[in-house]
Amino acid sequence: MAINKNSNAYIITYTVVMVVIVGALLAFLATSLKDKQYANVLNEKKVSIMKAFGSAEENFDEVVTMGHIVDGEFVEVDKTNAQEVDAIFNQLSDLKGLAEAENNFPIFVYTKDGVTKYVAPMAGKGLWGDIWGYVALQQSEDNVVITGIVMDHAGETPGLGAEIATAKWQEKFQGKELYNAEGEFAVRMQKGGAQNEHQVDAITGGTKTCDGVNAMLANSIKKYESFLLDTEIEAEADVVAEDAAAEGAEQPAEENVEPKTEEE
Numbered sequence: 001m002a003i004n005k006n007s008n009a010y011i012i013t014y015t016v017v018m019v020v021i022v023g024a025l026l027a028f029l030a031t032s033l034k035d036k037q038y039a040n041v042l043n044e045k046k047v048s049i050m051k052a053f054g055s056a057e058e059n060f061d062e063v064v065t066m067g068h069i070v071d072g073e074f075v076e077v078d079k080t081n082a083q084e085v086d087a088i089f090n091q092l093s094d095l096k097g098l099a100e101a102e103n104n105f106p107i108f109v110y111t112k113d114g115v116t117k118y119v120a121p122m123a124g125k126g127l128w129g130d131i132w133g134y135v136a137l138q139q140s141e142d143n144v145v146i147t148g149i150v151m152d153h154a155g156e157t158p159g160l161g162a163e164i165a166t167a168k169w170q171e172k173f174q175g176k177e178l179y180n181a182e183g184e185f186a187v188r189m190q191k192g193g194a195q196n197e198h199q200v201d202a203i204t205g206g207t208k209t210c211d212g213v214n215a216m217l218a219n220s221i222k223k224y225e226s227f228l229l230d231t232e233i234e235a236e237a238d239v240v241a242e243d244a245a246a247e248g249a250e251q252p253a254e255e256n257v258e259p260k261t262e263e264e
Contacts (some may be wrong), residue, residue, distance in 0.1 A: 041093070042089055045089060045092055046060035046061075046064075047060075048133075048134055048150045048152075049064065049108050049119050049134050049150075050064075051134075051148070051150045052119050052133075052134040052135060052136040052148045052149060052150045053108075053110045053117055053119060053136050053147075053148060054136065054147060054148045055110065055112070061079070063110055063112070064108050064109065064110050065079075065108070065109040065110075066079060066085070066088055066106070066107075066108055066109075067106075067107055067108075067109065068088070068104050068105060068106055068107065069104075069105040069107050069223070069224055069226075069227045070103060070104050071103065072226035072227050072230060073227070074107065074109075074227060088106050091106050091121075092106060092121050095123040095130050095132055096123075098121060098122075098123040098132075099123040099124060099216075099219065099220075101223065105120070105223045105224060106120075106121055107119070107120055107224065107227075108134075115138065116138070116139075117136050117137065117138045117147055118136070118137045118138075118224070118228070119134050119135065119136045119137075120134070120135055120137065120220060120221065120223070120224050121133075121134055121220070122134065122135055122151075122216050122217065122220035122221075123216065123220065124212050124213070124215055124216025124219065124220070125212050125215075125216075126153055126154075126156045126161055126164075126208065126209045126212040126213075127156060127157065127161050127206075127208035127209050127212065128154070128155040128156055128157070128161075129153070129154035129155045129156075130153070130154045131151065131152070131153045131154070131156070131164065131209070131212055131213065131216060132151070132152055132153075132216075133149060133150050133151035133152060133216075134149070134150045135148075135149045135173075135217070135220070135221065136148040136149065137178075137221075137224075137228065139228060140177070143177040143178060143179055144177070144178045144179070144228050144229075145175060145176070145177050145178070146173045146174060146175070146176045146177075146178070146187065147174060147175075148170075148173075148174060149170050149173045149174075150170060151164045151165055151170060151213070152164075152165050153165055153209075156206070156209050157205075157206070157209075159205075160203060160204075160205040160206040160209070161203065161206040161208065161209025161210075162209075163203050163206060164203070164206075164209060164210075164213055169200075169203065172200040172201065173187070173200055176197070176198055176200065177197070177198060178198075178221065180196075180198060185218055185221065185222070186198035186199070187199070187200070187217060187218075188200070188214045188217070188218075189201070189202040189203070189210040189213055189214055190202055191207055191210065
C-alpha cells in the first residue's frame with residue numbers, strides 16, 4: 001500500500017519525527033559542549049583579572065589567591081576545592097547579585113616582589129544595559145591607589161559609551177588615588193575634563209555611560225573599604241610599634257630622675 005505523502009497524517013507524523021530528532025541532536029550538542037563552554041567563560045574571567053593586575057602573561061591558577069570579604073575580613077577559598085572555586089566564579093557571572101550584595105564579596109590577591117594588589121569585581125548599569133569589570137587596588141601609606149582596571153559592556157554605543165572597554169580609557173585610571181584630603185571617595189569620569197588628580201576625562205557623547213561607570217566604581221569599591229582601610233591601619237600600627245620598640249632599646253635607662261610637674 002503506497003503512502004500518501006500529501007495526507008495530513010503523514011505531514012504531522014513527519015514533522016513530529018523531525019522535531020524529535022533535531023531536538024535530541026541539539027540537546028546532545030549542548031550537553032557535550034557545556035563543560036567546554038564553562039571552561040571558556042572561566043578562562044575569560046581569569047584573563048580579565050590578570051589584565052587588571054597588569055600581569056596578563058602570568059598563569060592565574062599559579063599566582064592568584066582567591067577569597068571573600070566577610071564582615072570586613074578576608075576568608076580564603078581553597079583552590080583545590082572545585083565547589084568553592086565554582087561558587088566564587090558564579091558570583092562574578094551574576095551581575096545583578098554582585099551589584100546588590102551586602103556581604104561575602106569576592107576578591108583576588110596577587111603578590112609580586114613584596115607588593116600586594118587586590119582585584120575587586122564591579123557591576124553596574126550603563127546607558128543600554130549591564131556594564132562590569134575588575135579594578136586592581138594597592139594600598140599606599142595614606143591612601144588606596146588604582147593600579148589597573150578592565151571594563152566591558154553589554155551594548156553601549158560604539159565610538160561613544162563603548163569606549164570604556166578600550167585600553168585608551170582604562171589606562172587613564174592607573175595611578176589614581178581613591179580618596180581626597182577630606183577622606184572622600186573622589187575617583188570619577190568628569191564631564192568637561194578632569195578637574196583634579198583624582199578624576200578622569202569623561203567620554204564625549206557618552207555621558208550616561210560615564211555616569212554608570214562612576215556609580216559602579218563608587219558602589220563596588222565601597223564594599224571593600226573596611227578591609228582595605230583596616231588592613232592599611234594595621235600595617236601602619238605595626239610599623240609604629242616596631243619604631244617605638246627600637247627607640248626604647250636605644251635610649252639608656254634613667255636613674256633617680258624626679259618627675260617634672262606641669263608648672264616646670
